[in-house]
Amino acid sequence: MRVNILMILLTIYSVSNAQKMDCSKQVKEYKDFLILKKMDESIQPWESVLKNCPKDNPELYTDGITIYQYRIETAKSSEEKEKVVRDFMKFYDQFHKNFPEKSKDYEIKKGLLLVDNSIGTDDEILTLFESGFSKVKDVEGRVIFSYFKLFNKKYKNTDSKISTNTYVEKYSSLYQLTNEMLLSKPKYSDEYNATLRSLKSEARSVINCENLTAYYDDKINENKENVQWFETALDILSNRCSDKPIFLSMAQKFYDLNKTAKSSSFLAMAFVKNRKNNDAKKYFEEAAILENDSIEKAKIYYNLGATLYNDDLEKTKQFMNKAISFDPMLDRAYLFLSNAYVNNAEKCTDNNFDKKAVYYLAIQTIKRAQNKNPKFAGKYDSLIAELEKKSLSVEEIFQAKLFGKTYKIKCGINEIVEFPQKK
Incomplete structure (x- = not known):
């Protein structure tokens, strides 16, 4: 009896081990086909591995995505x-069942x-998007917009119960999510900025001051300690409603x-819209001091x-030079x-x-921007030509004996122009 049990166990072990060896061979076989881009030939060995060894390696599933797309x-x-x-x-579904940590976004x-x-x-x-969004934080811009586009369509249906x-709450949550992605993945800033523009465009008929005011009036008490809620709300309101009492x-x-x-900054913006410029100046200057990011600080000073x-x-x-000191690439500051x-x-x-010296100074100011960044080279040549x-001609500078010297422009401008050495 003991001999029979031992034989059974050995048989089970042998079969299991042979199966693993078979999977290993078939993994190599389908991967070789994938490398050679022989997609049709890769399918059969890949399916065999999926059937017999579905939990061995998550690469089986990432390779499977390539095969299914083909x-x-x-x-x-x-x-x-x-x-x-x-x-x-x-x-x-199978991927998520066997490797849940590698496939949290499977519903998306x-x-x-x-x-x-x-x-x-x-x-x-x-339904798939809503469930998926509740489980992951990293979402592509096109997914966010695809979801909202469908939600918007459903809202506009005559039998919609939304x-x-x-609607405003859903828009706000997706707007906030997009901004969070923008901050966490600056490499993809173009994608997420495009998503924000698309969200605004898709929702423009509903996200108006009247609907926003009604929504925020209704929700403000339950969110009175929610910093993130206020920031998102004010960001949305600032697009079109910064002159309204609610803002x-x-x-x-x-x-x-x-x-x-x-x-x-939000408070300063509100005071600007209400023509309380002294208050606006106070809070903008405070914002610039509090801001830690040099690029954002430069924008405030600008x-x-x-x-x-x-x-x-x-x-x-004063403020343009401060802006330039924090962001030397801010070409609009030089232009202004x-x-x-x-x-x-x-x-x-x-x-x-x-x-004429003032025009010379204006030209040199634009050239400072061109010298800071190669992408500005040639960008403002037509403006400089005008x-x-x-401006002062070479002959006028020569007659004034100013080549290689400096000249102070007074008359309220109070700047020193530096002339180059004569060539």
């Missing part, structure tokens, strides 16, 4: 294509399969709750100089400063030389 592309009919897609979806991938291949109902896709408040009210509450560069101090040349110079000089050229009534018509 099968979709080469399907000979719409019926065959749909069958492949449905099998692919079952495959994603299934939803995308249906979207990309125009298969399935809107409700089926929405309320306007629910000022919420900006003040957000600032009182959490004094940061962001909350100071906005200060361009909007609130644009009638004060001394202040404009150059334009400010040009606008004040006529005030140089002392002599014609000074007026300014040169009113």
Whole structure:
């Protein structure tokens, strides 16, 4: 009896071991075919591994995705294509069952399969996306927009049971998610910025000041301590409703709750829209001090100089130069400063030389931007050519004996121009 039991155990072990060896051979076989891009030949050995050794290695599934995508592309009919897609979806379920940590986004991938291949109902896709979004934090921009586009379509159906408040809430959550992805994956900033633009465009008929005001009035009490909720709400309101009472009210509450560069900027923006410029200046300057990111700090200083101090040349110079000091690549700051000089050229009534020197200064200011970044080279040549018509000529600089020297422009501009050595 003991001998029989021993023989059975040895047989089981031998079969199991042989199976593993077979899988190993077949893994090599299908991978070799994949390397050679012999997709049809790779399918049979790959399917054999999937059947016999489904838990050995997650690469089996990543390779399977490549194989299934090929099968979709080469399907000979719409019926065959749909069958492949449905099998692919079952495959994603198996992937998640055997390697859940490697496939958290399997429901989103299934939803995308249906979207990309125009298969399935809107409700089926929405259900997959909604379940998937609740389980993962890393979501592609196109997935976010695909989901919202379907949600928007469902809302606009005459028999839709989605309320306007629910719509605004969904829009807000996806808007926040997109911004979170934008911050966490700066490498893909173009993708997520495009997603934000698409969301705004798709929702423009519903996300208006009237609906936003109604929604935020209804939700503000239950979110009165929720910093992230306020930030997202104000970001959405700032697009079209920064001049409305709800924006000022919420900006003040957000600032009182959490004094940061962001909350100071929102409050400053609200005061600008309400023509309280002194208050706006105070909070913009505070925002610039509180901001830790040099690029964002530069933007704040630029906005200060361009909007609130644009009638004060001394202040404009101060804030534009601060903006440039924090972000030397901010070419619009150089351009604004150059334009400010040009606008004040006529005030140089002392002599014609000074007026022309102002245009020379304006040109040199633009050239500073061109010298900072190769992508600006040649970008403003036409503008420089126009300014040169009113600027000092080589002959005038020569007659004034200023080659290799400096010259101070007074008349309110108070800048020193440095002339090059004569060639």
